[in-house]
Each structure stands twice: as structure tokens, then as C-alpha cells.
Amino acid sequence: SAVISQKPSRDICQRGTSLTIQCQVDSQVTMMFWYRQQPGQSLTLIATANQGSEATYESGFVIDKFPISRPNLTFSTLTVSNMSPEDSSIYLCSVEGQNYEQYFGPGTRLTVT
Amino acid sequence: GQQVMQIPQYQHVQEGEDFTTYCNSSTTLSNIQWYKQRPGGHPVFLIQLVKSGEVKKQKRLTFQFGEAKKNSSLHITATQTTDVGTYFCAGTGHSGTYKYIFGTGTRLKVLA
Numbered sequence: 024s025a026v027i028s029q030k031p032s033r034d035i036c037q038r039g040t041s042l043t044i045q046c047q048v049d050s051q052v053t054m055m056f057w058y059r060q061q062p063g064q065s066l067t068l069i070a071t072a073n074q075g076s077e078a079t080y081e082s083g084f085v086i087d088k089f090p091i092s093r094p095n096l097t098f099s100t101l102t103v104s105n106m107s108p109e110d111s112s113i114y115l116c117s118v119e120g121q122n123y124e125q126y127f128g129p130g131t132r133l134t135v136t
Numbered sequence: 137g138q139q140v141m142q143i144p145q146y147q148h149v150q151e152g153e154d155f156t157t158y159c160n161s162s163t164t165l166s167n168i169q170w171y172k173q174r175p176g177g178h179p180v181f182l183i184q185l186v187k188s189g190e191v192k193k194q195k196r197l198t199f200q201f202g203e204a205k206k207n208s209s210l211h212i213t214a215t216q217t218t219d220v221g222t223y224f225c226a227g228t229g230h231s232g233t234y235k236y237i238f239g240t241g242t243r244l245k246v247l248a
Contacts, residue, residue, distance in 0.1 A: 024181075065224060066179065066238040082137075115178060123228075124169060125236070127178040 025050050025118050027128035035134045036106055043102045044131045046116035051096035056125065057089070060113045069114075072099045106135045138163045140227050140239040148245045155215050157242035159208040159225035166228050168201055168208045169236060174221040182210075215246045 026049040036042050046055065057069040070078040070091055078091040092100045103110050111134050117125040139162040149155050159168065167186040171179040183192055185201035185208060192199045198211040208225055222243045226236040 065241050068235070120181070122184055123167075123236075124181040124184055125171075125179075125226075126181065130178050 024120065025052065025126045027116060027118060027126060029116060029128040029131050031131060032129065033132040033134075035136060038107050038135055040106055041102055041104045042106065042133060043100050044114055044116075044133075046099045046101070046128055048097045048118055052118040053096070054119050055093065055099045056117045056119070057091065057099075057101045058115045058117065058127075060115060060130070062112070066115065069101070103133065106133075108135045111135045138227075138229055138237050140225060140237050142223075142225060142239040142242050144242055145240065146243045146245075148247060149215050151217060151246050151248050152214050155212040155219070155244055157210050157223050157225075157244075159210075159227070159239050161206045161227050161237075163206070163229050165205050168225055168227045170199055170208075170210055171224045171226060171238075172221050173224065173241075177221075179224060212244075215244070217246050217248055220244060220246050 028047045030045045034042055055072045058066045059069055060066045068081050069084045069089055070080040072078045072091050072093040074093050074096050088104055090102045113130045113132050115127050115130045117127045141160050143158050167184055169184045170182040172182055173179045183199050188205050189203045190201040196213045200209045210223055212219055222241045224241045225239040228236045
């Protein structure tokens with residue numbers, strides 16, 4: 024299984040600002056994923072990030088709001104832009120294992136005031 | 137679109153009691169995965185089921201995939217306080233794809 028780290032672990036931000044979340048994996052992976060988990064809720068896939076191509080966004084998520092970078096096979100960033108209180112959530116990155124299982128990072132807890 | 141519901145939403149049990157969570161999909165699934173998320177933690181992969189009617193065991197945990205591949209269950213025998221957390225199923229309608237839809241989750245509390 025992969026070891027995944029995320030930065031920051033938590034942050035409190037003012038509305039209208041942007042936050043970039045970093046995800047680092049200890050091995051090279053083809054696909055990385057970004058999820059959102061609102062308090063007490065399930066996980067919702069935001070987008071899939073493949074190295075060397077643009078991210079693929081799920082319904083309800085757009086690139087202008089959640090731009091993603093994937094500069095190499097071990098790293099990705101997710102930016103939450105022009106934040107509002109509704110963006111308060113836990114943001115998780117994950118990578119795919121050999122049998123399509125997912126390994127998650129520890130998450131970034133974002134509070135927007 | 138595809139929906140994956142879990143029941144119950146919450147369950148409190150006395151330590152030593154059994155626990156079961158049920159996962160139901162609106163569409164036929166190719167395979168299903170189960171994850172555990174401890175309070176304040178991130179989801180951790182437990183197991184994947186692929187075949188119709190498949191049953192897999194991990195110590196006190198028994199996982200089952202329905203014959204019609206539209207439902208699944210996780211049963212814990214003789215719960216322990218370490219079993220506390222939220223259990224999610226995640227299903228996909230297509231094999232070989234990353235697009236898993238996570239279930240609504242069942243939050244388990246174990247009273248010592």
C-alpha cells in the first residue's frame with residue numbers, strides 16, 4: 024500500500040480567498056483522486072488527476088473552482104478557489120492500488136469563515 | 137444516477153454484541169469495496185468482493201456480496217471497542233474503473 028501525506032492538515036480561511044492543498048505519495052502512481060467529505064457525510068469524488076493531462080471533473084465540480092495540478096507521478100495539488108463557508112469540509116486525496124482499491128491521505132480539514 | 141445506500145445510519149452496541157451493516161445499490165454492481173474510517177481518521181480499505189454470492193472473512197468480520205450483485209453486507213461478530221468508526225461500502229457498475237460510488241456509511245459505537 025502507498026503512504027500518502029497531505030499539507031496542510033487543517034486551515035481556517037476567510038471567504039473569498041483560495042487554499043492550495045498538497046498531496047505527496049511515496050511511490051509513483053498513475054491516477055490520483057481528490058474527494059470531499061463534509062462533516063458526518065460520505066465521500067464525494069471531485070476529480071481524477073492523471074500525470075500529463077488535464078484533470079477529469081465529476082458532475083457538480085468545475086475547474087475554475089477546484090483547479091488541480093499533477094506535475095509528476097508522486098505529487099498533486101488541489102486549489103479551492105474563492106472560498107465560501109459551504110466549502111468547509113475535509114478534502115482527501117487518494118491513489119489506486121493494483122486491484123482498484125483506494126488508499127487515502129490523512130485529509131485536510133478546511134474551515135471557511 | 138447510481139446511488140448506494142447503507143442501513144442503519146447509526147448503531148450503538150454493547151461490547152461483545154454482533155453488528156451488521158447493509159449496503160444497497162440502485163444498479164447492478166461489478167464489484168464492491170468496504171472501508172473503515174475511525175473518528176478523525178481517513179478511510180482505510182478493508183476488502184473487495186467481485187463474484188455474485190461471494191463471502192469473505194477477516195477474523196471477526198464477514199463480508200457478503202448479494203446474488204444479484206446489488207447489495208452487500210458487513211457483519212462483525214463480538215464487537216470490540218476497536219471496531220468503533222464509520223463503515224463505508226463503495227461500488228462500481230463497471231469493472232476496471234476507478235469510479236466508485238461511496239455509500240452513505242454506518243457509524244458504529246461500541247459501549248464498553
